[in-house]
Amino acid sequence: MADYDVLIVGGGPGGxxxxxxxxxxxxxxxxxxxxxxxxxxxxxxxxxNYPGLGRISGYKxxxxxxxxxxxxGCEVIYDQVQSIEQTQEGEFxxxxxxxxVTSKALIISTxxxxxxxxxxxxxxxxxxxVSYCATCDGPFFKGxxxxxxxxxDSAIQEAVYLTKLSDNVTVCHRRDAFRAxxxxxxxxKATNAKFKMNHNVISIxxxxxxxxxxxxxxxSTNEQYTEDFDGVFVFVGMDPRSEIVPMCEKDSAxxxxxxxxxxxSVKGLFAVGDVRNxxxxxxxxxxxxxxxxxxxxxxxxxxxx
Numbered sequence: 636m637a638d639y640d641v642l643i644v645g646g647g648p649g650g651x652x653x654x655x656x657x658x659x660x661x662x663x664x665x666x667x668x669x670x671x672x673x674x675x676x677x678x679x680x681x682x683x684n685y686p687g688l689g690r691i692s693g694y695k696x697x698x699x700x701x702x703x704x705x706x707x708g709c710e711v712i713y714d715q716v717q718s719i720e721q722t723q724e725g726e727f728x729x730x731x732x733x734x735x736v737t738s739k740a741l742i743i744s745t746x747x748x749x750x751x752x753x754x755x756x757x758x759x760x761x762x763x764x765v766s767y768c769a770t771c772d773g774p775f776f777k778g779x780x781x782x783x784x785x786x787x788d789s790a791i792q793e794a795v796y797l798t799k800l801s802d803n804v805t806v807c808h809r810r811d812a813f814r815a816x817x818x819x820x821x822x823x824k825a826t827n828a829k830f831k832m833n834h835n836v837i838s839i840x841x842x843x844x845x846x847x848x849x850x851x852x853x854x855s856t857n858e859q860y861t862e863d864f865d866g867v868f869v870f871v872g873m874d875p876r877s878e879i880v881p882m883c884e885k886d887s888a889x890x891x892x893x894x895x896x897x898x899x900s901v902k903g904l905f906a907v908g909d910v911r912n913x914x915x916x917x918x919x920x921x922x923x924x925x926x927x928x929x930x931x932x933x934x935x936x937x938x939x940x
Contacts, residue, residue: 637726639663641932642738644716644729644879647674648918649908650744651700652925653932654709657742660933665710665736667729672711673697674746675909676918680770680796685918693770696918712736719879725903725939739939740903740932743880743891744925747873747909747916752784756839756846757869764846765839765867769793772866773800779865782807782849784836790870791815791823797868798826805864807831807851839867875910886912897928903935 641657643650646668657664671677679693688696705711714731719741722728727741749767751757757765766772769783773796781801783794786808792815798804806823811833813820837850837859850861875890877883884892884900890912897905907924909916 637737637739639665639736639738640936641665641740641742641929642667642727642729642736643742643744644719645674645744645746645876645908645910646672646701646711647744647746647908647921648676648697648700649746649921649925649928650674650742651697651704652922653742653744653905653907653929654704654711654925655700655707656926656929657932658704658707658709660929662929662933662936664708665712666704667712667714667716667731667736669713669715672701676700678768678770679792682918700922716879721882721901727904739936741905742897742925742928742932743877743883743899743904743906743910744908744921745876745879745910747875749869750872750874752836752839752869752871754836754838756841757867760839760841760846760867763841763844764865765869767869769796769868772868773797776801776866779803780863781805782864782867783870784808784867785870785872786810786813786815787870787872788815788819791819793868793870794828795819795823795826798823798828802827805829805831807834807836809833809835809854836867873909877906877910880904880906888912895927896931897924898931898935903932905932 640662641664643666646666654666676693676697683690718730726737728737777800780803783806833854835852840848848863891906893911905928907928908921
């Protein structure tokens with residue numbers, strides 16, 4: 636007998652929604668999370684577009700998700716998944732750092748991790764002026780000169796947050812137009828932020844062991860120049876954390892391919908949220924994925940009988 640009906644790897648919004656719906660349907664359910672539930676939601680300063688809630692911090696929203704899932708009986712196992720395998724009986728075995736657990740159906744909600752600029756000085760200065768989380772590290776740069784790298788929703792939203800801490804925020808993007816939603820861009824343009832469009836970062840330079848300046852390439856003029864900055868915040872995209880399930884079919888970027896029930900190419904194995912090849916990555920869509928996956932995971936279990 637499997638230890639659980641449904642196991643969920645990852646406690647972000649998609650995983651927590653799946654946990655809530657699965658437990659509410661009467662399935663013995665657990666989420667395996669290696670750090671803390673909430674995923675990237677935990678580092679978002681303010682969310683204003685989650686339906687019905689108005690303005691809320693990412694931390695508080697994640698807390699509400701977790702409390703609701705546990706309220707319906709979903710367990711949370713704090714451990715790290717080392718590997719996943721399928722038994723001869725068709726069950727899924729999660730080999731954890733401290734033990735192993737099995738389930739009849741499995742939902743992957745491992746999200747995605749930030750990309751690097753991969754330029755000289757970035758890795759050496761991470762934690763010394765280079766950051767990937769404005770909410771976490773922004774207050775250290777209050778009133779200082781800040782560079783934000785990126786042009787998607789995350790980059791623009793984080794830049795808006797940083798403008799609350801400093802009057803000297805510059806956004807650098809390698810293209811001549813942002814990829815972020817128009818409403819988010821409009822909010823940034825309403826601040827005193829500056830822009831370096833069609834620019835690449837060539838290097839991040841140090842003095843006394845911390846960020847002191849950044850060297851740019853202006854792609855329009857092919858000119859290289861260096862400008863002083865105190866902090867560099869990098870938001871240039873994400874890579875899916877899908878390596879834990881090598882048996883699943885993926886797209887060219889590594890995102891897990893699912894059907895409209897969230898099932899992958901492996902029967903009984905589902906994927907939700909940022910780790911799957913969805914065209915739109917938001918908290919609300921991850922939660923929707925989780926609810927759908929939980930419903931069809933339950934139907935899959937019924938089909939085994």
